[in-house]
Amino acid sequence: MNMKLLLFVLLIPAATVLTSCGDSHATLSPGHAEADEHGPENGAQFKEGKGVALTDLMAKSIGLQTADVTEEKIAPYFTISVQAMQHGTEAVGWLTQAQAAKVQPGLAVSLDSLQAIVLSVEKTPYPALGDFEVRLQTRVSIEAGIAMQATFRFPAGDAVTSIPKSALLTTAEGTFVYAKNDSFYLRTPVKVGAMSDQLVEITDGLYAGDEVVIKPVMSLWMAELQVLRGGKACTCGH
Numbered sequence: 001m002n003m004k005l006l007l008f009v010l011l012i013p014a015a016t017v018l019t020s021c022g023d024s025h026a027t028l029s030p031g032h033a034e035a036d037e038h039g040p041e042n043g044a045q046f047k048e049g050k051g052v053a054l055t056d057l058m059a060k061s062i063g064l065q066t067a068d069v070t071e072e073k074i075a076p077y078f079t080i081s082v083q084a085m086q087h088g089t090e091a092v093g094w095l096t097q098a099q100a101a102k103v104q105p106g107l108a109v110s111l112d113s114l115q116a117i118v119l120s121v122e123k124t125p126y127p128a129l130g131d132f133e134v135r136l137q138t139r140v141s142i143e144a145g146i147a148m149q150a151t152f153r154f155p156a157g158d159a160v161t162s163i164p165k166s167a168l169l170t171t172a173e174g175t176f177v178y179a180k181n182d183s184f185y186l187r188t189p190v191k192v193g194a195m196s197d198q199l200v201e202i203t204d205g206l207y208a209g210d211e212v213v214i215k216p217v218m219s220l221w222m223a224e225l226q227v228l229r230g231g232k233a234c235t236c237g238h
Helices: 003-014 056-061 217-229
Strands: 015-018 023-027 044-047 051-054 065-068 070-072 077-083 088-095 108-111 114-123 132-142 147-153 160-164 169-171 174-181 184-189 191-195 199-204 211-215
Touching: 044 217, 051 056, 051 174, 051 217, 077 132, 088 114, 088 147, 108 132, 160 211, 169 217, 174 217, 184 217, 211 217
Parallel strands: none
Antiparallel strands: 015 023, 023 044, 044 051, 051 184, 065 211, 070 160, 077 088, 077 147, 088 132, 108 114, 108 147, 114 132, 160 199, 169 174, 174 184, 174 211, 191 199
16 A cells, blocks of 8 residues: 555544434544535545545645546557467467457467467357457467466557546446546446556446546545445445
């Protein structure tokens, strides 16, 4: 855990006041009055339906950064693990149905520090491993049993709604972003599509022109958890 996140997490519960599961406040130090409707007096505040609010001091101390949702062309890629089943120039991996739909024989693939091409993509009789088996061929021999990372890259298509990958928050409840909501940052569920090295397509949940937090997303998530639960059981469905 980095020092800014650690400081943030340690400071919030120092004076957490839980008025309800849906309307809670936190301050940096004991003795401060509860935040009013205009926002937190110090530290962080959570309000159901609005999200997390931070003072300017807290936002600066954790290095809060935001960015606009834009329309960008994304050159997608994905990475899977493959393995050489025997000494030679072939390696085998497994693809989902969606991945297999994009992969054709002859496609160039990066295989760790090596280059390879796709030999075949076939439906597998072993669904526990994956929907499709993909076979790759390299120019040099590979030792049997060696596991490698194969990266499949594809050309960019039309411009799509996109955000920096750093804005994504993945939890057991799903994938979210913190979207600017007046003076608050609201944890918002999103659906993602193609990903590049820096960007991710958003297929549902955001529109171009929205503003999202790109750093530090985990700090806001920790703040929300600390203020909502504060070490106590919450019975409001959170």
